[in-house]
């Protein structure tokens with residue numbers, strides 16, 4: 001092994017001096033005429049080894065407190081350990097050979113969490129040595145640990161503050177979902193599982209209301225989302241055309257063959273009118289004539305006939321009122337003319353853009369698909385079918401064709417995300433989540449950011465400023481086992497209550513009392529209080 005460099009030897013001598021003379025401790029005790037400078041250590045995870053990128057962030061976290069100390073501040077530097085979260089669970093799952101949430105539950109959640117707890121300290125010594133060697137002054141003797149009850153109670157206290165400020169709410173969040181494992185995937189996990197697949201893609205005709213024989217064309221590579229369609233989206237400034245076709249589409253042909261639909265036959269004799277982006281005209285088969293040109297904004301607000309009535313017929317509760325906003329054309333930034341028809345079919349429960357648009361304009365949220373990826377019984381002829389099966393796509397396509405609503409179908413090869421664990425194709429799927437209403441704090445956040453000294457300066461208006469201007473509500477819950485349990489009790493009718501942390505402490509000493517309290521809350525909620 002090579003000799004240590006002179007610089008390294010010097011560093012070690014300095015560290016030794018600091019340690020022998022308790023310089024860090026003394027720096028905390030010295031006079032601080034400027035008062036307190038608050039430093040929060042964003043804690044590392046000790047179930048992974050420290051890496052070179054940690055050196056960089058730890059150097060920043062050391063330099064600033066030292067500088068502030070020299071300027072006459074007192075800077076408390078409490079170390080912390082992030083012990084919760086998916087990375088820990090994944091490692092334990094691997095160790096135990098568990099492959100799904102179902103298997104974890106069969107193994108036992110308490111036992112599983114105990115294993116997680118043991119695994120989080122794996123590299124603690126490496127971390128402590130690393131921290132000391134790089135000269136990061138940090139109080140490692142008294143760290144905060146995210147699985148300690150004291151820490152969890154602090155979080156519960158914070159959740160309660162958020163709740164009392166009316167910033168806490170429950171909504172859906174669209175996540176990449178593995179229907180086999182029964183879990184959402186993080187963006188990091190998502191990136192690990194893309195594969196090229198061939199899917200059936202469909203050009204569907206959405207019949208405009210109050211306009212004879214006129215359809216808006218939309219394209220999708222996921223026909224299973226069509227029964228959940230609640231809106232169409234266009235780009236406001238995109239050029240669209242209304243064309244009159246002379247050749248009837250596949251759908252009309254098949255209707256004619258079955259001699260069952262008079263309207264389709266008449267649509268053939270007079271041709272039909274289709275609306276799509278001008279740039280996408282190449283997808284039209286056969287002769288056509290442009291009869292009208294318009295911008296996307298001219299289409300906004302037009303109503304069309306629902307493709308399926310499953311949502312409208314089954315929806316109940318507060319979402320039911322939103323049906324009045326459904327089956328209309330809306331403007332959206334995410335629409336392009338690179339693929340498809342320049343019109344985007346929108347199913348709010350099964351797409352992230354769709355969901356955001358739905359929130360913006362108040363589209364109804366209703367699930368037609370179970371967590372295991374099969375259609376619910378409310379989905380009529382599709383009930384029980386697995387959404388990603390090709391036969392399911394074929395059933396939907398046949399149904400559309402029968403009703404004269406299919407323009408054409410084609411095989412489409414694209415890169416599609418798969419579960420990195422079990423290779424099942426993922427679906428985008430809306431799951432329940434608890435949110436903090438960050439969007440309502442936007443102005444305040446921006447105002448506070450204006451008073452912050454940023455280094456380098458451009459971050460203030462640049463990366464950080466942009467993030468604040470676009471700040472989204474924050475989904476804080478995860479459907480996992482090894483984490484802080486949320487202190488939210490909810491009764492059947494949807495009223496929720498947050499426990500006071502003081503009460504929560506009873507949980508450890510007197511769980512029975514908490515159960516009594518819980519039933520009291522449920523009673524209150526049931527009485528509409």
Ligand SMILES: [Zn+2]
Nearest residue numbers: 178181419422
């Ligand atoms: Zn999976």
